[in-house]
Amino acid sequence: MEPSNTPLLDELEEGQWPSFVAQLKQAAEKSPAAADLLRQVERSYADNTGHWKRGGIVGVRGYGGGVVGRYSSLPEEFPGVKEFHTMRINEPAGFFYTTEKLRQLCDVWDQYGSGLLNLHGSTGDIILLGTTTENLQPCFDALTEVGFDLGGSGSALRTISCCVGQARCEYACIDTMDITYDLTMHFQSDIHRPSFPYKFKIKCSGCPNDCAAASARSDLAIIGVWRDAIQVDPQAVRQYVADGLNIIDQVVRRCPTWAVEWDAQTQELKINDADCTHCMHCINQMPKALRVGKQQGATLLVGGKAPVVKGAQIGSVLVPFIEMQPPYTEFKELLVKIIDWWAENGKNRERIGELIDRLGMAAFLQAIGRQPCAQMVNAPRANPYLFWKSEEVQQNG
Amino acid sequence: MEIRELGGKQLELDEDGFIQDPAAWDEAVAAALAKTEGVDEMSEKHWKLVNYLRNYYLQFQMAPMIRKLCKETGFKLNEVYELFPSGPAKGACKVAGLPKPTGCV
Amino acid sequence: MAKNDIGPPNYRDMLPPIVRENYGRWRQHTIPQPGVLCHTSESGAVLTSVRVASPRLVSTDWVRQICALADQFCDGHIRFTTRHNVEFLVSEPAKVEPLLERLEAAGLMVGGVGNAISNVVHTQGWIHCKSAVTDASGLVKAVMDELHPYFTGKRDVPARLRVAVACCVNMCGACHCSDIAIVGIHRTVPRINHDMVSKSCEIPSTVASCPTGAVRPNPKLKSIDIVAEKCMYCGNCAAVCPAIDIMDPVNDGVSIWVGGKISNARTAPKFSRLAIPFLPNRPPRWPEVVEAVKNLVEVWRGNAKPGERMGEWIDRIGWERFFKLTGIPFTDKHIDDFTHATTTFRSTTQFRF
Numbered sequence: 001m002e003p004s005n006t007p008l009l010d011e012l013e014e015g016q017w018p019s020f021v022a023q024l025k026q027a028a029e030k031s032p033a034a035a036d037l038l039r040q041v042e043r044s045y046a047d048n049t050g051h052w053k054r055g056g057i058v059g060v061r062g063y064g065g066g067v068v069g070r071y072s073s074l075p076e077e078f079p080g081v082k083e084f085h086t087m088r089i090n091e092p093a094g095f096f097y098t099t100e101k102l103r104q105l106c107d108v109w110d111q112y113g114s115g116l117l118n119l120h121g122s123t124g125d126i127i128l129l130g131t132t133t134e135n136l137q138p139c140f141d142a143l144t145e146v147g148f149d150l151g152g153s154g155s156a157l158r159t160i161s162c163c164v165g166q167a168r169c170e171y172a173c174i175d176t177m178d179i180t181y182d183l184t185m186h187f188q189s190d191i192h193r194p195s196f197p198y199k200f201k202i203k204c205s206g207c208p209n210d211c212a213a214a215s216a217r218s219d220l221a222i223i224g225v226w227r228d229a230i231q232v233d234p235q236a237v238r239q240y241v242a243d244g245l246n247i248i249d250q251v252v253r254r255c256p257t258w259a260v261e262w263d264a265q266t267q268e269l270k271i272n273d274a275d276c277t278h279c280m281h282c283i284n285q286m287p288k289a290l291r292v293g294k295q296q297g298a299t300l301l302v303g304g305k306a307p308v309v310k311g312a313q314i315g316s317v318l319v320p321f322i323e324m325q326p327p328y329t330e331f332k333e334l335l336v337k338i339i340d341w342w343a344e345n346g347k348n349r350e351r352i353g354e355l356i357d358r359l360g361m362a363a364f365l366q367a368i369g370r371q372p373c374a375q376m377v378n379a380p381r382a383n384p385y386l387f388w389k390s391e392e393v394q395q396n397g
Numbered sequence: 398m399e400i401r402e403l404g405g406k407q408l409e410l411d412e413d414g415f416i417q418d419p420a421a422w423d424e425a426v427a428a429a430l431a432k433t434e435g436v437d438e439m440s441e442k443h444w445k446l447v448n449y450l451r452n453y454y455l456q457f458q459m460a461p462m463i464r465k466l467c468k469e470t471g472f473k474l475n476e477v478y479e480l481f482p483s484g485p486a487k488g489a490c491k492v493a494g495l496p497k498p499t500g501c502v
Numbered sequence: 503m504a505k506n507d508i509g510p511p512n513y514r515d516m517l518p519p520i521v522r523e524n525y526g527r528w529r530q531h532t533i534p535q536p537g538v539l540c541h542t543s544e545s546g547a548v549l550t551s552v553r554v555a556s557p558r559l560v561s562t563d564w565v566r567q568i569c570a571l572a573d574q575f576c577d578g579h580i581r582f583t584t585r586h587n588v589e590f591l592v593s594e595p596a597k598v599e600p601l602l603e604r605l606e607a608a609g610l611m612v613g614g615v616g617n618a619i620s621n622v623v624h625t626q627g628w629i630h631c632k633s634a635v636t637d638a639s640g641l642v643k644a645v646m647d648e649l650h651p652y653f654t655g656k657r658d659v660p661a662r663l664r665v666a667v668a669c670c671v672n673m674c675g676a677c678h679c680s681d682i683a684i685v686g687i688h689r690t691v692p693r694i695n696h697d698m699v700s701k702s703c704e705i706p707s708t709v710a711s712c713p714t715g716a717v718r719p720n721p722k723l724k725s726i727d728i729v730a731e732k733c734m735y736c737g738n739c740a741a742v743c744p745a746i747d748i749m750d751p752v753n754d755g756v757s758i759w760v761g762g763k764i765s766n767a768r769t770a771p772k773f774s775r776l777a778i779p780f781l782p783n784r785p786p787r788w789p790e791v792v793e794a795v796k797n798l799v800e801v802w803r804g805n806a807k808p809g810e811r812m813g814e815w816i817d818r819i820g821w822e823r824f825f826k827l828t829g830i831p832f833t834d835k836h837i838d839d840f841t842h843a844t845t846t847f848r849s850t851t852q853f854r855f
Binding site for chain 1: 504505506507508509510511512513515516517518521525526528529530531532541549551555556557558559560561562563564565566569570572573578579580581582583584586588591609610611623625626627628629630631632633634637639640642643644646647650671672673674675676677678679702707710711713736738740741742744749751754764765766767768769771772773783785786787808809840841842
C-alpha cells in the first residue's frame with residue numbers, strides 16, 4: 001500500500017465525531033481541486049499557518065458581491081487551488097429543502113466546483129467552496145436555472161437568516177420565515193450590490209430564546225415577543241408536577257422577577273403578568289402547560305456585532321414592540337431610515353452599532369424619528385452632563 | 398503576478414487583473430482594462446465615472462464609498478452596474494487604476 | 503443567460519406537507535429521547551424531528567446520502583438547524599425507529615437537543631480563510647471526539663452548552679456569546695512590506711482601521727508604520743492591507759472564553775469572558791485545548807445546579823471561585839484594557855476569598 005500523503009489529517013479521520021477529513025477525501029476522489037485542497041490543508045497542519053492569499057475580488061455580471069475571491073499562496077505546489085473562490089448561495093428561509101432541490105444544487109456544484117460545501121455558513125448562506133474565475137459565471141447561470149441566487153458579501157445587506165419559527169415551533173410569536181423571505185426579496189439589490197459603509201446583518205428569531213442568535217450576531221435583530229398574559233393550562237401544569245417536575249426549584253425560584261407562584265395545596269399556578277419579562281424560562285420548562293401570549297409582535301434590537309473594529313456588542317432595544325404582519329411596511333420604512341442615517345454618517349468599515357456609539361443614541365433616535373422609551377436602557381444616566389438644545393432653554397441676553 | 402500588454406505598455410497585474418503600479422495608469426491603459434471587464438467601448442459616461450474615481454483617489458489615496466460616488470457623479474447605483482457590469486469595485490475601480498478595494502472581512 | 507435578483511427558493515415550496523398543513527398551529531413538544539423532538543399540532547398531527555450531527559464541511563456525495571435517507575423516511579424533505587445539524591422530519595411515527603436504526607448503521611450521530619452540547623458553530627479555518635490563525639474544523643473534530651457523549655446524551659449536562667470556534671479574533675460565528683468559545687489569537691506585531699504598501703494599499707483606510715491608533719502614515723516611504731507598544735494584534739490593518747502580515751506560526755495560538763449566552767431565558771444575553779489567554783496551536787489534535795475544554799465542562803457539570811448554564815453558574819459562584827475550581831491562573835491578561843474596560847471592574851466589597 002502507498003504511504004498516505006496526508007498523515008496529519010488522517011488522524012482526524014479517527015474518532016467518533018463526523019470527520020471533515022473524510023468529506024475532503026470523498027470529494028477528492030472526483031475533483032482535482034478538492035484533492036489539492038486536502039494537500040494544502042495537510043501542509044497547513046505541518047507548518048501551522050494558512051496558505052491563502054489575502055484580497056481577491058471576483059464576481060458575476062450585474063452583482064457586486066456574493067463571491068469571495070480566494071487564491072492559494074502556493075499555486076505551483078497546489079495548482080488545483082490556484083483559484084478557489086467561494087460562492088455564497090442564499091438559503092431558503094428556515095433551511096428547509098426538498099431533496100430534489102438539494103440534488104440540483106449538488107449537480108451544478110459537481111459540474112463547476114470542487115464538490116465541497118458548507119451547510120451552512122455562519123450568516124446562513126450555503127457556502128460553495130472552491131471554483132475558478134472562469135467557472136463563476138457559468139456556475140451562477142446554472143444555479144439560477146435551478147432557482148438559487150447569490151447571497152451577500154462585502155459592504156452589503158447580508159443574507160438574512162432565521163430560526164424555524166412557526167414551521168415547527170409553538171413558541172414563535174412572529175412568522176420568522178415569511179419575514180425573512182419577504183425582506184430578502186424586497187431588498188435584493190442591497191444584498192447583491194454593496195453600497196453601505198460596511199456589512200449589515202438582519203436575523204429573525206421567533207421568541208426570546210433567540211435560536212437565530214439575532215441579538216449577538218445581527219445589526220438589526222427581530223425577536224418575537226408577546227405583551228399580554230402567558231396562557232396557562234392548569235390541568236397540564238398539575239400533570240407536570242404529578243410526573244415529577246420540581247416546580248418550586250425548577251420554575252418558581254428561577255423566575256427572574258418572582259412572577260410565578262405555586263400553591264401546593266390547591267395545585268394552582270399563578271403568573272403575575274405585570275412582573276413578567278417574557279424571558280421564556282417557565283414556558284421552556286412546561287411547554288405543554290404554558291404558552292406565549294396572544295398579543296404577538298417583535299422587539300427590535302440594534303447594533304449587535306462581533307469584535308471588528310472597536311469591540312463586540314450585543315444589540316440594544318430600539319423598538320420594544322412592533323407588529324410584524326405582511327407586508328411589514330412599518331419595519332421596512334424604519335430599516336430604510338436606519339440605513340440612510342448610517343450611510344450618510346458612517347465611516348468606511350463602521351458598523352451601525354459603532355456609529356451609534358460615536359454619535360450618540362439620542363442623535364440616532366431623532367434621525368430615524370423614534371421616541372426614547374424606558375425599555376431602551378438598563379438604567380438612566382448617572383452623569384449630570386446633559387445636552388440641551390437651544391429651543392429647550394429660554395434666550396437670556 | 399502576471400505581465401500583460403495593456404494600452405501599449407507592459408504592465409504587472411495581480412490575479413484579479415488590477416494593475417500593480419497606479420502611476421502607470423493612463424487613458425489607453427484604462428480603455429484596455431475596460432475590455433477585460435466587458436466594456437468594449439468607453440463612452441462619455443464611463444469616463445465621467447472613471448475620472449471621478451481617479452481624481453478622488455489622487456486626492457484622498459482611497460476609493461470613495463459607493464453612495465458618495467453615486468451622489469457626486471449623479472449616477473444611480475443601477476446605472477453604475479449598466480456601465481460596468483462587474484460593479485463599481487471590481488469594474489470601475491479596476492479601470493480607474495485604483496488599488497484593489499478590500500473585500501469582506 | 504443568468505436571471506438576476508431572483509432570490510432564494512421560496513421556503514413554501516420546500517416544506518414537508520405536515521409542516522405546510524400545521525404551519526403556525528403547533529401546540530407543544532416533548533423530547534422523548536436524546537436527539538429527538540416530538541411536536542404536536544392543534545390538528546392532532548405529530549411530527550418527529552431527528553437531529554443529526556454534521557461536520558458542516560461536506561461533500562456533494564454526503565448530501566446525496568442524506569437525501570436518500572430523507573427520500574425513504576421523510577417524503578423527500580430535509581432541514582438544517584442554525585447550528586449546522588441535519589434534521590429528519592418524520593410524519594409517520596412508524597418510520598422513526600427504522601430511521602434511527604439506519605442512521606446508526608450509516609454512522610450518523612443523533613443528538614444535540616435540549617440539555618446537551620449541540621453542534622459547534624465554527625469558521626473556515628485553514629480550509630478557506632485568509633486570516634485563519636488555526637484550523638476551525640480540526641479543533642471542532644478534536645474537541646468533539648472527546649465531548650460527543652454530551653451531544654448524544656450518553657452523559658448528561660446541567661443545561662444547554664453552546665460551543666463555538668473562531669479561527670481568529672474577528673470571531674465570526676457567535677464566539678462572543680457562547681458558553682465556551684475557542685478563538686485563534688496573534689501575539690506579535692505585524693510586519694510591513696513597504697514596497698507593496700505603496701502599490702496595493704489604501705493608506706488612509708489602513709490607518710483608520712486601527713482601533714488604538716497604532717498605525718501611522720510614513721510619507722517618506724509612501725507606507726505606514728506600526729507603533730509596537732500600541733498594537734494589540736487584532737489584525738484589522740492586515741485585513742485592509744495585503745502588504746501587512748500578522749501570521750506568526752511560532753507565537754500565534756488559541757484562547758478560551760467562557761460564560762456567554764444568547765437566549766434571554768432567565769438572564770440577559772451575555773458576552774463570553776476570557777478564561778485562558780494562550781494555549782499552543784498544536785494540530786492535528788490540539789491536546790492542550792481539548793484538555794482545557796474538557797476540564798471546563800467537567801467542573802461546570804460537577805458544580806452547577808440543574809438548569810444552570812455556564813455563565814449563570816459563574817455569576818452565582820463568582821469569577822474568583824471559577825478560577826479556583828477550574829485551576830486556571832488569573833493573570834494580567836484577564837483584566838480588560840480596551841473600549842468598555844471599566845464596566846468590567848468590580849466596585850463592591852462583595853466577593854469571596
